[in-house]
Amino acid sequence: MEATAQEVDAAVRAAHDARDALADRTVRAAFLRTAADELEAARDRLVEAADAETALGPVRLTGELARTCYQLRAFAGIVDEGAFLDVVIDHPDDTAIPPVPDLRRHKVPLGVVAVYSASNFPFAFSVPGGDTASALAAGCPVVVKAHPDHPALSELVARVLRRAAARHGVPEGVLGLVHGFEAGVELVKHPLVSAAGFTGSVRGGRALFDAAAARPVPIPFHGELGSLNPVLVTEAAAAERAEEIGAGLAGSMTLGVGQFCVKPGLVLAPAGAAGDRLVKSLTGAVSDTEAGVLLDHRMRDNFVAGVAERTRLPEVESPVTPGAGGEHTVSAGFLTVPASRLAQEGEHDLLLEECFGPVTVVARYEDEAEARAVLSRLPGNLTATVQLSTREAEGEGRGAELVRELTPLAGRVLVNGWPTGVAVAPAQHHGGPYPATTSTSTSVGGTAVERWLRPVVYQNTPPALLPAELRDDNPLGLPRRFNGRLER
Amino acid sequence: MEATAQEVDAAVRAAHDARDALADRTVRAAFLRTAADELEAARDRLVEAADAETALGPVRLTGELARTCYQLRAFAGIVDEGAFLDVVIDHPDDTAIPPVPDLRRHKVPLGVVAVYSASNFPFAFSVPGGDTASALAAGCPVVVKAHPDHPALSELVARVLRRAAARHGVPEGVLGLVHGFEAGVELVKHPLVSAAGFTGSVRGGRALFDAAAARPVPIPFHGELGSLNPVLVTEAAAAERAEEIGAGLAGSMTLGVGQFCVKPGLVLAPAGAAGDRLVKSLTGAVSDTEAGVLLDHRMRDNFVAGVAERTRLPEVESPVTPGAGGEHTVSAGFLTVPASRLAQEGEHDLLLEECFGPVTVVARYEDEAEARAVLSRLPGNLTATVQLSTREAEGEGRGAELVRELTPLAGRVLVNGWPTGVAVAPAQHHGGPYPATTSTSTSVGGTAVERWLRPVVYQNTPPALLPAELRDDNPLGLPRRFNGRLER
Numbered sequence: 001m002e003a004t005a006q007e008v009d010a011a012v013r014a015a016h017d018a019r020d021a022l023a024d025r026t027v028r029a030a031f032l033r034t035a036a037d038e039l040e041a042a043r044d045r046l047v048e049a050a051d052a053e054t055a056l057g058p059v060r061l062t063g064e065l066a067r068t069c070y071q072l073r074a075f076a077g078i079v080d081e082g083a084f085l086d087v088v089i090d091h092p093d094d095t096a097i098p099p100v101p102d103l104r105r106h107k108v109p110l111g112v113v114a115v116y117s118a119s120n121f122p123f124a125f126s127v128p129g130g131d132t133a134s135a136l137a138a139g140c141p142v143v144v145k146a147h148p149d150h151p152a153l154s155e156l157v158a159r160v161l162r163r164a165a166a167r168h169g170v171p172e173g174v175l176g177l178v179h180g181f182e183a184g185v186e187l188v189k190h191p192l193v194s195a196a197g198f199t200g201s202v203r204g205g206r207a208l209f210d211a212a213a214a215r216p217v218p219i220p221f222h223g224e225l226g227s228l229n230p231v232l233v234t235e236a237a238a239a240e241r242a243e244e245i246g247a248g249l250a251g252s253m254t255l256g257v258g259q260f261c262v263k264p265g266l267v268l269a270p271a272g273a274a275g276d277r278l279v280k281s282l283t284g285a286v287s288d289t290e291a292g293v294l295l296d297h298r299m300r301d302n303f304v305a306g307v308a309e310r311t312r313l314p315e316v317e318s319p320v321t322p323g324a325g326g327e328h329t330v331s332a333g334f335l336t337v338p339a340s341r342l343a344q345e346g347e348h349d350l351l352l353e354e355c356f357g358p359v360t361v362v363a364r365y366e367d368e369a370e371a372r373a374v375l376s377r378l379p380g381n382l383t384a385t386v387q388l389s390t391r392e393a394e395g396e397g398r399g400a401e402l403v404r405e406l407t408p409l410a411g412r413v414l415v416n417g418w419p420t421g422v423a424v425a426p427a428q429h430h431g432g433p434y435p436a437t438t439s440t441s442t443s444v445g446g447t448a449v450e451r452w453l454r455p456v457v458y459q460n461t462p463p464a465l466l467p468a469e470l471r472d473d474n475p476l477g478l479p480r481r482f483n484g485r486l487e488r
Numbered sequence: 489m490e491a492t493a494q495e496v497d498a499a500v501r502a503a504h505d506a507r508d509a510l511a512d513r514t515v516r517a518a519f520l521r522t523a524a525d526e527l528e529a530a531r532d533r534l535v536e537a538a539d540a541e542t543a544l545g546p547v548r549l550t551g552e553l554a555r556t557c558y559q560l561r562a563f564a565g566i567v568d569e570g571a572f573l574d575v576v577i578d579h580p581d582d583t584a585i586p587p588v589p590d591l592r593r594h595k596v597p598l599g600v601v602a603v604y605s606a607s608n609f610p611f612a613f614s615v616p617g618g619d620t621a622s623a624l625a626a627g628c629p630v631v632v633k634a635h636p637d638h639p640a641l642s643e644l645v646a647r648v649l650r651r652a653a654a655r656h657g658v659p660e661g662v663l664g665l666v667h668g669f670e671a672g673v674e675l676v677k678h679p680l681v682s683a684a685g686f687t688g689s690v691r692g693g694r695a696l697f698d699a700a701a702a703r704p705v706p707i708p709f710h711g712e713l714g715s716l717n718p719v720l721v722t723e724a725a726a727a728e729r730a731e732e733i734g735a736g737l738a739g740s741m742t743l744g745v746g747q748f749c750v751k752p753g754l755v756l757a758p759a760g761a762a763g764d765r766l767v768k769s770l771t772g773a774v775s776d777t778e779a780g781v782l783l784d785h786r787m788r789d790n791f792v793a794g795v796a797e798r799t800r801l802p803e804v805e806s807p808v809t810p811g812a813g814g815e816h817t818v819s820a821g822f823l824t825v826p827a828s829r830l831a832q833e834g835e836h837d838l839l840l841e842e843c844f845g846p847v848t849v850v851a852r853y854e855d856e857a858e859a860r861a862v863l864s865r866l867p868g869n870l871t872a873t874v875q876l877s878t879r880e881a882e883g884e885g886r887g888a889e890l891v892r893e894l895t896p897l898a899g900r901v902l903v904n905g906w907p908t909g910v911a912v913a914p915a916q917h918h919g920g921p922y923p924a925t926t927s928t929s930t931s932v933g934g935t936a937v938e939r940w941l942r943p944v945v946y947q948n949t950p951p952a953l954l955p956a957e958l959r960d961d962n963p964l965g966l967p968r969r970f971n972g973r974l975e976r
Contacts, residue, residue, distance in 0.1 A: 063586070070585040083974065088915035088934070096911060097558040098551070103915035105935075108895060110928070213701035217868075217922045380705075395952030403953045407596060407944055414947040423584060426969055427576035427591035429945040434705045440598070440942035446576070447593075447943065454928035455935065456895055457917040459902040464883030465891045479974050481914055486571065486967050486976035 001151065002180030008143075012190045014173025015112045015141035021170040022109070022139045025079050032076040032136060035164040036069040039128060042160055046153065050122045053150040055293040060256065061122070068123040071130055071424045075137035075449065083488075084138070084449045085469055087480035102460050104470040107453035109139035110220075111194030114187045116208065117147040117154065118199035119295050120259045126150065127157040127177065130424075130444050131197030131222075136174070138452035143176035143193070145184040149296050154179075188212050188221070195452055197443065198223035199261070202354075202435050209438045222451050223438040224431065226354045227382040228265040229419050230409065232371060232402065236389035237416075238274035245387050246281025249360070250289065252418035254332045257292035258358030259299075262383050262412075262419040265354055268339060268371045271364040279362060282334060283319045289332040291325030294357060303330055303357035310355065313348055315341055322359040332358035339365035343373035352378060368398075375409065380433025383419035384410035411436060489639065490668030496631075500678045502661025503600045503629035509658040510597070510627045513567050520564040520624060523652040524557040527616060530648055534641065538610045541638040543781040548744065549610070556611040559618055559912045563625035563937065572626070572937045573957055575968035590948050592958040595941035597627035598708075599682030602675045604696065605635040605642065606687035607783050608747045614638065615645040615665065618912075618931050619685030619710075624662070626940035631664035631681070633672040637784050642667075676700050676709070683940055685931065686711035687749070690842075690923050697926045710939050711926040712919065714842045715870040716753040717907050718897065720859060720890065724877035725904075726762035733875050734769025737848070738777065740906035742820045745780035746846030747787075750871050750907040753842055756827060756859045759852040767850060770822060771807045777820040779813030782845060791818055791845035798843065801836055803829055810847040820846035827853035831861035840866060856886075863897065868921025871907035872898035899924060 003011070022028055039046065047061045054061075078084060085106045093100040113135040117126035124130065127144050135142050146154035154177060162172035178187060188196050188211050196212055196219065198205050205225040212221035233245055253264050269275045294300045307322045315338055322333025341348040342363055351361045365371040384406040392399035393416060406413050411432030422430050428445025431437035441451045458466060468475050479488035491499070510516055527534065535549045542549075566572060573594045581588040601623040605614035612618065615632050623630050634642035642665060650660035666675060676684050676699050684700055684707065686693050693713040700709035721733055740752055757763045782788045795810045803826055810821025829836040830851055839849045853859040872894040880887035881904060894901050899920030910918050916933025919925040929939045946954060956963050967976045 066585045083969075086935075090913045090915040093913070096913065097554045098909055098911055100911040100913045101905065101909075103911065103913055105915040105917050209706065210701070213698070213706075218697065218701075218926060220928065393950045393953065395950070399950075400953045403946070403949060411943065412945045412947055413949065415949045415953060417589065417948045421586055421589075423586055423588040423591065425578045425581070425584065425588045425591055426972055427578040427593040427945055429593050429943045431943070433942075438706060440708065442943065447574075454921075455899065455917045455919070455930065457900045457915055458891070459900055460905045461891060461901065461903045462881045462883070462887075465881065465888045465903060481571075484914055488974040488976055 003178035003183035005186050008178050008183050008186040008190065011143045011176030011178055012112055012187070012192050014171070015143050015176050016192045018141045018171040018174035019109065019111065022136065022141065022174065025082065027168050027170065028136060028139060029076040029079040031165055031168045031170055032072045032079065032133065034167050035128065035161050036072040038160050038164045039065060039157070040069050046156060049153045049156050050150060053153055054122050054295055056122070064121060064123045067424065068128050071124070072128065072133050074424055074446070075133045078446055078449055079137050082476065082478045084453065085478060086455065087469055087478050089470065089472070089480060089482050091483055103457050104461065104466065105455055105457040106467065106469050107455050110452050110454055111140060112192055113140045113142050113452055114193045114196040115142050115144045116184060116196065116198040116200060117144060119147050119149040122150045122153050125199045127154050128161060130448055134448040135197070135452045137449045140194070140452045141174045143178060143187060145187055146177055146179045151179055184208070185211060189215060191217070193219065195220045196222065197451065199443065200225070202226040205438065220451065221438055222441055222443065224261060224443050225435040225438065227261055227432065227436045228352060228354055228378060229262055229381055229383045229385070230375065230378055231264045231267045231385040231387065232375070232406070233267065233269045233278065233387040234389060234392060234402070235270045235274060236392055236397065237387040238270050238278050240389045242274050242277035243281040246278045247285045248418055250282050250285030252420045253334070253360040254286065254289045254358045255420045257294055257330070258332065259295060259356060260420050262422060264385065264419055265360055266352065267360060267362045268365055268374060269362050271366050275364055279319060279336065282362070286320045286332050286334055289358070291329035291331045292358065293329050299356060300330055303355065306355040307333070307359055310335055310350055313350065330357060334360045334362060336362045336364060339363040339370045339374050342377065343370055372405070375405070378409055380436045381410040382430060382432045382436045383412045383414060385414040385417065385419055387416055409433070411442070491666035491671035493674050496666050496671050496674040496678065499631045499664030499666055500600055500675070500680050502659070503631050503664050504680045506629045506659040506662035507597065507599065510624065510629065510662065513570065515656050515658065516624060516627060517564040517567040519653055519656045519658055520560045520567065520621065522655050523616065523649050524560040526648045526652045527553065527645070528557050534644060537641045537644050538638060541641055542610050542783055544610070552609060552611045555912065556616050559612070560616065560621050562912055562934070563621045566934055566937055567625045570964065570966045572941065573966060574943065575957055575966050577958065577960070577968060577970050579971055591945050592949065592954065593943055593945040594955065594957050595943050598940050598942055599628060600680055601628045601630050601940055602681045602684040603630050603632045604672060604684065604686040604688060605632060607635050607637040610638045610641050613687045615642050616649060618936055622936040623685070623940045625937045628682070628940045629662045631666060631675060633675055634665055634667045639667055672696070673699060677703060679705070681707065683708045684710065685939070687931065688713070690714040693926065708939065709926055710929055710931065712749060712931050713923040713926065715749055715920065715924045716840060716842055716866060717750050717869055717871045717873070718863065718866055719752045719755045719873040719875065720863070720894070721755065721757045721766065721875040722877060722880060722890070723758045723762060724880055724885065725875040726758050726766050728877045730762050730765035731769040734766045735773045736906055738770050738773030740908045741822070741848040742774065742777045742846045743908045745782055745818070746820065747783060747844060748908050750910060752873065752907055753848055754840065755848060755850045756853055756862060757850050759854050763852055767807060767824065770850070774808045774820050774822055777846070779817035779819045780846065781817050787844060788818055791843065794843040795821070795847055798823055798838055801838065818845060822848045822850060824850045824852060827851040827858050827862050830865065831858055860893070863893070866897055868924045869898040870918060870920045870924045871900045871902060873902040873905065873907055875904055897921070899930070
């Protein structure tokens with residue numbers, strides 16, 4: 001089943017040969033829409049196959065497939081509009097220093113993109129997911145490295161996508177699929193691979209990032225590796241609605257058996273009575289959560305070991321002990337620790353590392369300075385959340401200041417919400433300072449397409465030789481910057 | 489003179505501490521304009537200092553300083569407009585899958601930027617150059633690693649910039665300056681440095697790129713390393729205007745004593761009579777070129793040795809022999825070689841490496857297939873040029889096809905022009921596939937500012953807590969995408 005180096009090479013070459021067929025934006029948009037239609041048409045079979053390999057359950061998987069199809073269609077719309085081509089046209093200007101010749105810039109596809117599937121989203125961050133959809137939208141063929149947790153589903157989905165490609169005259173090689181750890185390493189090193197997208201662990205992602213950077217010709221590596229997703233609960237917020245916050249936190253940290261990259265993994269809650277009420281509410285809600293099945297046995301082992309290691313630390317308590325549930329399941333729980341233990345380097349730093357699964361750490365702070373000291377020690381995150389009181393949310397007190405202070409920590413900042421649930425929308429940003437992502441870009445939302453493009457400018461090029469995108473008369477009706485002025 | 493690790497640390501910390509003062513866009517724009525004014529006010533003294541260290545001559549240096557000031561003002565205009573903030577606002581949408589909450593995205597500065605100065609542009613790609621100007625425009629403080637070819641000028645310019653900062657209440661630490669090779673390595677490894685810009689050699693740039701990628705927290709490294717800048721002359725173009733092309737090529741390859749990163753270093757010219765006329769014209773024009781002084785003795789040694797090594801290759805001829813001129817000067821020249829020698833791997837591959845200084849290689853091709861075979865073997869370039877006949881430029885024959893074929897090779901494609909001269913304009917793209925640049929971005933032109941920013945999205949954040957940039961009523965009048973629609 002694992003692809004040999006020769007098979008990886010063949011997949012990459014087939015993808016490379018398919019690139020011209022993607023050059024036409026109308027073909028790309030139609031292909032993406034047909035892919036969505038065909039995935040929906042095959043829904044029952046796909047959900048069944050996904051559930052057999054992941055145990056995520058048909059409800060979650062049906063929703064994830066719907067999201068995936070919505071995303072494919074959203075990227076088709078982005079292709080139609082063409083704003084991502086970033087067209088800029090400057091007519092000659094002799095008053096500039098030095099004089100400006102005729103310059104016309106747009107963006108072109110980078111080439112074959114390697115996509116590394118995630119375990120926890122067999123559709124939305126795997127073969128037909130955001131990396132693939134955005135790369136195809138950009139005009140880049142894709143070779144996917146399947147996740148070992150769902151190889152059969154990956155094959156099934158790849159076949160659906162290839163059929164959709166063929167309907168629009170795009171060679172099936174436009175979507176390659178390889179299996180195996182070594183194949184993944186070969187893939188990122190292949191000379192015809194121009195960029196990579198990855199969703200997974202810090203260890204695996206960093207190894208591939210390093211390989212991408214060490215190539216004779218380095219390539220962009222857009223990896224989403226890990227995130228703690230801190231939540232800060234102000235004293236006033238806890239005083240106002242401790243029970244609501246505790247219940248909301250329980251829901252978010254146990255959603256999908258805690259297997260989301262945006263699971264809140266560290267909560268700064270005040271010491272004292274209001275914080276105690278929050279912990280009590282959380283205790284109740286988490287205790288009521290049913291045991292769940294993790295994606296695979298390796299994850300279950302890591303979760304059980306990771307929780308045990310954390311629980312053994314001094315002053316760490318577990319009001320609801322997370323850990324092994326039944327033979328295959330795990331039970332949700334949470335730990336508490338005085339925030340002072342996290343305010344400086346020490347053995348408790350383990351609590352600042354992501355632990356995949358239904359567990360979170362509630363750090364109780366004595367005062368704002370202590371909370372701030374902990375925040376200042378965090379690595380980069382996908383999200384950072386603050387729970388404010390009504391008055392703080394209205395702008396009184398330190399609300400605005402806290403939002404500003406959380407901004408350097410993450411790519412998405414939330415007020416009075418929970419980070420689980422990543423909407424597919426033009427404004428979405430799913431990324432953040434390392435190790436949240438290895439680049440400044442996003443893997444979800446409209447701007448994800450920007451990762452797979454590079455600019456080219458044409459100088460003094462006669463209209464007859466220019467791509468249609470760059471002609472003065474704008475035959476394709478593209479938004480653009482024309483002689484300095486934004487036009488749409 | 490060389491900065492110790494402690495001095496590098498102090499410079500970076502001072503820069504980091506100045507970042508809040510740059511948060512206000514009106515302050516940044518005013519600072520950039522004052523910097524331009526003050527550099528102009530100090531022009532005579534600066535040009536004198538630059539000429540003493542570089543021997544580039546007052547005419548070239550005065551022009552370069554004017555360009556540098558124009559560039560600072562251009563970035564001030566970009567700051568005023570604020571399009572680079574990439575504001576995207578989505579109101580909640582329950583019809584999306586999954587539902588979309590209130591999302592508001594813009595871009596924020598990355599933090600302290602390390603800038604590595606170039607030898608060949610003591611102003612425009614050094615302390616006050618495009619990397620510094622674009623980083624300050626983005627809101628990022630800068631620490632410059634001075635080039636050893638012009639340390640005194642670097643100090644002088646840094647003082648002017650710091651004075652300009654102080655006039656607007658920005659701490660002088662916003663522009664740090666360090667000297668020394670080791671200091672440059674320390675700089676890229678410093679935990680508070682968030683990104684780097686570099687202009688220089690492949691060897692030096694790659695070493696710093698590798699260091700940036702190997703950090704515990706990797707950072708973006710935007711390096712411009714090297715470029716051959718191929719030129720393809722079609723048979724018809726040579727037949728039509730061989731003399732004009734030969735003279736134009738001579739002017740471009742000897743401009744600034746061949747010390748431009750966009751110097752045409754490889755010219756594919758047809759074998760036969762028309763190509764012979766081109767070589768004859770080139771011979772005459774290059775012979776008439778006066779000997780010039782290179783930037784430093786290391787460069788002169790490398791040029792003389794590089795030319796000698798290339799000239800010794802079989803079938804390489806030198807109609808005008810480049811090499812040592814007088815004691816300090818070098819004389820311009822060019823080499824010819826049958827293109828067949830470059831069409832496959834071999835000892836002639838040396839001719840596909842950049843040779844800094846007034847030399848170019850004219851490869852004579854027998855037919856189009858041979859020319860195409862050479863082009864397919866080239867590494868990435870900043871520019872690629874095609875010289876077409878009048879009819880080809882009007883769209884007859886293979887003109888459009890050749891423009892398409894050159895596009896994968898470079899970041900700037902020129903028709904019937906010469907690549908030297910890099911205009912500062914919104915559409916400019918000065919970058920290209922590796923080793924032209926280590927990233928997909930540009931170091932010249934309006935979009936250079938994008939390198940120093942990262943997106944952040946605010947979810948369900950009350951208006952009172954939002955940055956003014958993200959409010960519905962758009963108090964700052966920013967171009968943006970609002971509920972999917974582009975507003976300008």
